[in-house]
Amino acid sequence: MTAPARGVVSQASPGAPPVLPLVTVVVVFRERYSLASRSLRSILEHRDYPFALHYLDSQSPPSVRRELEAAEARGELTLFPAAPGTPNQLRNQALQAVTTRYVCFIDNDVLVTRGWIETLVTTAERTGAGIVFPLYLMGEFAADRIHMAGGKNHFSEKDGEIEYNEEHLFANASASRIAGSLKGGDSDFGEFHCMLLSMKMLQDVGPLDEAYLQVNEHIDIAMMARQANYRVVFEPRSIVSYVYANEQSPFWLCDIEPYRRRWSHEVAARDLAHLSRKWKVRSRQSQNITSFLNHQIGNLEQVHPRTRETAAAAAEAVDNHAYPYVHSFPRLVRQCLAQGHSPQEIAALNRAFDVAAELHGGSFRGSKKTFQEHLVRTASVLVVHGAPFDLVKASLLHAVYMPNTSSGRHLTPTERNRALLRDLVGRKVEAIAHAYGAASAAGPADPQGPPPVIAELPIVSAQASVVRIANDIEDLLDHAALLERKSLRHFARVHTAHGPVAEACGYRAMVAEFAERIRLAEAALAPGSQDPAAAAWLIELLRERAPYPLLESHSLAVRSRRLAARVVRKIPRRGIPLPLKLAARKVLSPFGLV
Known part of the structure; x- marks a missing residue:
């Protein structure tokens, strides 16, 4: 019996001859790796129709790479290594290995539904179209949100020039309400989230234009197809969804660099200029593209510090009784202003402090510091080390979901409470506070288990690790942790668990300072120590707490x-x-x- 061709995905019955596919599905990296495994499994699960599957592996992280290699070993796909490049560069590279009648490009952050590829191929065969594209949703399928149900070009004449703009039809509409009434047919353009192209058309119009680095490549190929008298057809019975980063599928640390390469205002401006020159139109897309890019760039969580210090220099200056961190909110504000933070950021910081004060106000830690003093000084540690402002704000709220705080007050992380906090301080700050509380509730990792792959950690988890290091640095100031009966082994465990993550995010100086403060605390407790603040009698005296309210008892x-x-x-x-x-x-x- 002849074995099926490598990378051909089909459901041919045992003993039947291999089914020769009409289409090659090519998966191309778009902007992040964190959905790649789900996307691949979605494609492999919906394989009732035969297709060859080619996967361009553009430096995938370890877990994704293992899954790709396992699928290749099972004969489900053909893996092609690819250096980082622009989308059209990767697609043209993939075209060299395509031998089928059609090629379907699909991004690595797309989920598909039953019959998606068969419907596209059947429509192409029936209509002779050069391009066929599906109904695009966005987000998880449960979001029920349309991204685009066909594209419309708008041309107008002004001052002797042809002006051009594009429109996504039915954008943001409910898919369940209108999908049944959508009609397929000719359209002006689709998008490369998922797009079926005729190889004959590509031979006639030439390869994809690699001068487009970021946007408008989908507009260009549709214009080229229509100029060569090929139809561009929308097929609403084929449904896919591109999934942007969300709480169920967050960005990973390894997504940061390629995502930043992918989206840039400067590069988008060059793409708009290239479209205008090539098609002799004046693009009016600038405002829409700017809004889109602001959303894309703003969607990525920030974790790396704004400034970088050498770890050696930071460790040299460490003293548990002398430090640059402040303990009052007015001084924290001045510190933030000195670091260049804007009035809008200070207003947001003030809101976060007010929420923390309402929750923890009037409470004390075991070291007899007020809880708010602890929060402010933790925030100050992050300000001094140049952390993004979302981390500074989140540090004021890091205990909001923790039931075992010395304040004795917290919010249960129900969806109602989380929505309330998001409204007050913003989605990203609330997410960090939630991740901090979840990590604390989970306890230390199993020392016998495999270490986590730092590159594949969600960014929000890494942000929580950075806040945790700052929190424990604050605990060690003035030997306050000794008064709270915290074992120094606790700090060693925190350093082991969270230090490598913080270092990977650029906080080598802060992690080195943390290690040095642990060493100083150990030295202060060692026999023969001359540190009066660590004297056993003083620690025991300050640890004493009255067993009853003193004022009420005295009265x-x-x-x-x-x-x-x-x-x-x-x-x-x-x-x-x-x-x-x-x-x-x-x-x-x-x-x-x-």
């Missing part, structure tokens, strides 16, 4: 003495039985009345 004692004095004055001096005298002396002697 009760005063009232009791006054009452006892009135009673004594009314008791006759003579004729009192001895047992009663003894009982009175026992009761009143603590008050100095007998």
Whole structure:
């Protein structure tokens, strides 16, 4: 029996000859790796129709790479290594290995549905179209949100020039409400989230234009197809969804660099200029593209520090009793202003502090610091080390979901409470606070288990690790942790678990400082230490806490003495039985009345 061709995905029955596919599906990197495995599994799960599957592996992280290699070993795909490049560069590279009648480019952050590829191929065969594209949703399927149901070009003449703009039809509409009424047919353009192209058309119009580095490559290929008299057809019965980063599928640390390469205002401006020159139009897309890029760039969480220090220099200056960190909110504000933070950022910081004050106000830690002082100084550690401002704000709220804080007050992380906090301080800050609380609730990692791959950590988890290092640095200032009965082994575990993550994010100086502060605390407790702040008698004295409210108890004692004095004055001096005298002396002697 002849074995199926490598990379051909089909459901041919055992013993039947291999099904020769009409289409090659080519998966191309778009902007992140963190959805790649889900996207691949989605494609492989919906394989009722035969297709060859080629995967351009552009430096995938370890877990994705292992899954790709396993799928290749099973004969489900053909893996092609690819250096980082622009989307059209990668697609042209992939075209060299395509031998089928059609090629379907699909991004590595797209999920598909049953019948997606068969419907596209059937429509291409029926219509003779050069390009066929599906109904695009965006987000998880449960979001029920249309990205585009066909594209429309708008041309107009002004001052002797042809102006051009594009429109995504039915953008943001509910898919469940209108998908059944959508009609397929000719359209002006589709997008490369998923697009079927005729290889004959590509031979006629030439390769994809690699001068487009970021945007408008989908507009260009559709214009080229229509110029060569090929139809561009929308097929709504084929449904796919491109999934942007969300809480269920967050950005990984390894996504940061390629994502930043992918989206840039400067590069987009060059692409718009190239489209205008090539097609002799004046593009009016600038405002829409700017809005799109602002959203894309702003969607990526920030974790790396704004400034970089050498770890050696930071460790040299460490002293647990002298430090550059402030403990009052007005001084924190001045520190932020000195670092160049804007009035808008200070206003957001003020809101975060007010929320923390409402939750933890009036409470004290075991070291007899106010809880708010601890929060402010933790934020100051992050400001000094140049952390992004979302981390600074989140540090004021890092205990908001932690039930075991010394303040004794917290929010249960229900969806209602999380939505409330998001409204108050923003989605990204709330997410860091939630990740911090979740990591603390999970406890230390299993030392026998495999170490996590730092590159594949969600960015929000890495942000929580950076805040955790800052929190524990603050605990060690003035040996406060010794008063809270925290073992130094606790800090060693935190350093082991979170230090490598913080270092990978660029906080080598802060991690080195943390290690040095742990060493100084150990030295202060060592026999023969001359540090008066770590003297055993002082630590025990400051650890003592009154077992009852002092003011209330003192007030009760005063009232009791006054009452006892009135009673004594009314008791006759003579004729009192001895047992009663003894009982009175026992009761009143603590008050100095007998």
